[in-house]
Amino acid sequence: MSKLLEIEDLRVEFQTQMGTIKAVDGISYSVTAGETVAIVGESGCGKSVSALSILRLVPSPPGRVTGGRILFEGRDLREVSEEQIREVRGAQISMVFQEPMTSLNPVLSIGVQLTESMRTHLGLTRKQATARAVELLGLVGISEAESRLRQYPHHFSGGMRQRVMIAVALSCDPKLIIADEPTTALDVTIQAQILELMKDLTRRLGVALVIITHNLGAVARYADWVNVMYAGRIVESGSTDRVFANPRHPYTIGLLTSVPRMDRKAQDRLVPIEGQPPDLGRLDEGCAYRPRCRWATEDCALSKPPLTALGDGQQAACFRAGDL
Secondary structure (H helix, E strand, O other): OOOEEEEEEEEEEEEOEEEEEEEEEEEEEEEEEEEEEEEEEOOOOOOHHHHHOOOOOOOOOOOOEEHHHEEEOEEEEEOOOOOOOHHEEEOEEEOOOOHHHHHOOOOHHHHHHHHHHHHHHHHHHHHHHHHHHHHHHOOOOOOOOHHHHOHHHHHOOOOHHHHHHHHHHHOOOOOEEEEEOOOOOOOOOHHHHHHHHHHHHHHHHOOEEEEOOOOHHHHHHHHEEEEEEEOOOEEEEEEEHHHOOOOOOOHHHHHHHHOOOOEEEEEEOOOOOOOOOOOOOOOOOOOOOOOOOOOOOHHOOOOOOOOOOEEEEEEEEOHHHHHH
């Protein structure tokens, strides 16, 4: 199957008073049509910045993409004009942000916010766009859609607002949806409903999904492929089943042993990852995970381990990946 999105050696920097911060340091991955790819890692590892870079939404200044290519259907989105990237946003690539109350405009009705992109990108009349909006709200599980279009974001619960955001993302029939921690502000039961909805819609509509999250349970259930990020780099990549069954990077192992699992005894204690994430402005030449790693060797202090193929598509950036 052909690749819909290809990220090649993407680099993003922020200029701050403390110096240059390499938020994304040379990551590469791809997404095929209809595939769900998860990007996981601790807060501050570069997950959201890498996603914003795809649609050129990184605020500049202080941020800027300094290298790499972002190929969408073979076209480098870094090279297109501002007008052309606006045509891509919403119409071909949509984004669901993590906090719907700040993403939806509080002074515009849901109907206006749903129909605006359809009228802009698809050229629909007001009547056609309204009919499509009613259909979309029904698709994402919101009843009494016609009356709901006249309401405002504050009339909806958190889960309902996130459903509206998904409807907005689907409104122009995009080929790719980027969901940036779409369930962070929701309670556990609503999280499951939203994730089930998104996975069901990708199956039915054939839309590719990139989901950014720190919820490993969601990754295990819904993702086909997983990229694990740490300190701006992808440190492990592979099919979800393979990575969860046989993690080959110490950080991935740490993540998996620090969350509850149904196949463990109830009395087993969770094993936390010791230490703190690194300061991205003070990284040395060695592996960024070294201070927290119980398998670190002298070689880990001399250079950053490259992302190395381990078989069956799995890759890990660790000098001792073959021993773990």
